[in-house]
Amino acid sequence: MNHLLLVWVDHHAEYANRLEQFVRTSEYRDKLQIRLFTQLSYASQCLKEADPNRCVLVCSEPFREAMPASAEQFPCLHMYVSEDKNRSSAHAGTLIYRYQPLRSLLKELMLRQTEYRGSPVSIPSGGRSTRILSLYSSVGGYGKSVTALNMAAVLSSQHKSVLYLSLETVSASGLLLQDGKTDSFSRLLYLMKKSPETVAAYVDALKSRHPAYGFDYLMPLPNIHEADELSADDVGTLLAGIRSSGSFDYVVLDLESSVHPRNEHALSLSDTVVWLVADDLYGLNKTRQMKNIAGVEDKTCFVLNKYTGITGNDMESFGVSLYGKLPYIPEWKTITEPAAWVNEPVFTDGVNRLAQSLLEGAEFS
Template identity: 40%
Template sequence: MGKIQLYVLDNDLDYSERLAAFIRTSEYAENIQVRLFSTLELLLQLLESSPSEGVLLLSETYFPELMNHRSTLCKMVLSETIANSREMETKIPFLYRFQSLHQLLSRLQAFYLEKHQYPVFPTTENRTQIISVYSSVGNSGKSMTAIHMAKQLSFRGKRVFYLSLESVSSASLWLEGDSGRFSQLLYYLKRSPDLLGPKLQLLKSQDLKLRLDYLTPNDQIREMQEMNGENVRLLMESLLSLQMYDYIIVDLEASVHPRIVKSLELSDHIIWIVLDDLNDLYKTQAMRKQMGSMQKVHFVLNKYTGKQANDFSTLNNEIAYKLPYIPEWKIVSSSDQIWQSLLFSEQTYDLFKLLIQGKDYPSAFTEGAAAS
């Protein structure tokens, strides 16, 4: 699928120019090509040449004149008063003008892709990498590692999608935005998988402060247990088909549930969090044996205090990196605490550079500084 041709006819020239500038300087530049029109006459000249595909985005001022105009373009209306259309089957969708431009364009893409029903397939162009963060025990700091890595990559200009496949995701407490759409995602995965790609544009959430998109389950425990490996494969392929992200960070729970194993199989890199604890070492050995040989596994020792008591050589993989113990996280009483350790956050990025990008560092860099 090529770029969506977006034709904008708006009496508010400042708004349309801001929209065009946002498209041209954001990740949407890869998927949308925009042209602005300030008068109806100029647009009608274009329509006479009959462009075959694209979106005609109209302000409410021009809607009455073009409502019944025959065109192969997909019409949508910028409204100052009407909320976003919710149903894909809406003949002419309305988009609320005063929402964020990111949300507006996500909805625009979703409506367009749904109406054209483009097939979902993985792409090799500008290939998205899937990085899964896993552990054999709970309370290992796995979600902390995943969300801080996503934050660091986003703040450095990478396009990031954070996906939690835990039965209950604590990240829902830490992220801003509407995180209650996972149940709808599960519905389409099971009932209408062919529609999943376009639906993702509407179902994903956005944290505007962290500048990333995400999906996290809230209270869908039973549904998550019913989610199988094929569902995960379809979800990953749908995310890849959007061609919008450099990295998908997948936060997994400590289990060998089929959805977890499939995510590990689909990953380009697996960051396996371990603790300096005999019980953790035993469970890690057992799970590693159960799963068989998986490539690109990086064992990362978390909550490192400067000393190591257990011997991890039995894993047949050396400890690739050591993340520091953060005393402030021993008891967490507010979501603000999650973001207050600059030390840990920066070291997740050092971890990324070392393991994922393969950059060479002195040995000191493989041992993150232990917090005092």
Template identity: 35%
Template sequence: MELRVVLAATQREYVAKLAEFLREEEPGWEVSAYTNASALRMELERKPDLLIGTRELVIGFRNAGGAAGKTIVLTEERDVRGEGFEGGAVSGEWETMALYQPLPSLLSGIRSETASQPSSARSGGAQVVTVFSSSGGTGKTTVALNIVRHAGEMGLRVFYLNLEALNATSLLFGRGEPDSFSRLMYALQSEAQGWEEAFRRLKRHQPQLRADYVDAPEHPGERLALQAETIGLLIDGVRRSGMYDAIVIDPDSGAGDWHRELLRASDLAIWLVVDDAQAILKADKLYRYWQGAAGSDFGPCAFVLNKATGTVAGPGMQNRWPLPCGLTEVALPYIPHWKAIDQPARVLADAAFAGAVERMCENLGIVRHSGKGANEKTRREVVHGGVQRARARGTG
């Protein structure tokens, strides 16, 4: 039975573990997870079949006007059905279940409550987010990995794809099998029927990020030989596998045809800039060039200021912003101690940066789960609102 299930709890580790368990045991369920009210509110607008949450989050939606078809409240207390839910907090009936119990027992209870629950139609697809920059040194990989980590913590199934010619993520992931990417691309282009099997065999899981990835090649030749058509096939292959809710892509900076195809095929391109006159000019030139070459086929793009020391377009911004589309509301802070970082995993451990990435993701709708099978228009509408807000703040 297919169900759209929303998990809501402020305990980040708990909700991530429960989401992962439900997906493993019930692959037909569409499971998304949230730890804060603002992101949860947007998800509940889609009227999920089942809301499972702790009291502090669920009670906040007493005026939601019908948040879910059915609600299960996770509580540390004894059954207090109905208490605190006056005024229309949730529509339909609700049950209470113990928050801390073996996950198989919790799943058994959920199954019994949803045995007669009708399922709603799936309406989305794996969201493809590319972190791009027209110049080096803007912190693409750091931002991409933090997006991946945040999406994984929200309970989404995430695939991280690094397409840099010179890839240093082995410092975080380990050396692995350097020919994995070559074998994957060979299978993609020559074994259409067996590609998914090869993909399942070659992908690996990174527990700290809660995401899958493919080992990077040892030498840059494989990435330098990428073609626009190949990029399209690769993205479509991963997306059609149905294994993921989000695909986060981390290419190198460049102005080639495959870079443009990558941004065209993405549901959102996060274009990083730093407060540097040359970097801003390069971004302006490349964006206008691609807009002219690709026209309306150029995908949604949000410019994000990284390594910020002040407010966007305020006293902390030393250079004028020339593009007609503005910067996003959220700027990512400069972290001075990263200059001397000796352990790559520490780029995932800074609370200020992680918090800014989380706010950016919510602002742009990056971690909103959209399910399987959506067409391109439906997927891109997920981030349309956030991009339009950024464009409205343009200072051109």
């Protein structure tokens, strides 16, 4: 297999051994090989035999002075690990901080290699048939992001491979997704536009995994203007690349409550659309006007969120035939910890039953 080879030269033997063990026992075993050395001279034969396009030489700081001399002899990417997180020097572009989570360190090394060579490390096809499940509403504040995050967590708990992706201009989901790199989606879009045929590998390199809930995600775009410039074509290229990779069983799309072209295109590419509504005259009227966008009516399931046990409006008169209901959670009127969004058992049970109904035909009301 075409693994990326890490040639790791380090005096810190305990750290290097721990890194090697992590590579061999984690998901990185299918993407990376690692060879450990304590002296740069000991690594020379390995470097001579390696494909420079699929090799990264990583040295600890004591070897920093020797690295420029080795650059001509070994024309692969050269990096060094630093003990100082805030170091700023002429070598900053080839510096990586040692004391970060190993998964983050390896992900960053793969990205540096991608940017250095202009093409990512290829990944084997996962062989999965990917379904796109979109969460949408005609009005903001209906609990779309909370429902999407719960859906991703529920599907992941059922041993499905799930990617959560927010296409909102301003997203609240970042409050829960604090372990990911803030620029992961931005970097993906930049790299995708340079080389759209390699989207799958870029997603694989940039995604983060939620430590508690097990789903993968890309951090929401941090810049409002950048998010606003995300086009329908960008969304199409991105979703096509993700589908082709076969890496995910489900992509959970958290869409913006608007008729922006990117949302319309995302809806048209979705397999299932969960359209949240509320017992609200204004929102129901907007839903009536918007429900035929992108020709997705045949795959749309209207779900009443924040259900209190009674409704005051006749949903059918607005063309809204309810697929089911999700409960109102009074405790969410004031949230101080984002984890409360995915730790509420009554709501989680409702989302679980919704997922079973949508995907397996189980009863849901």
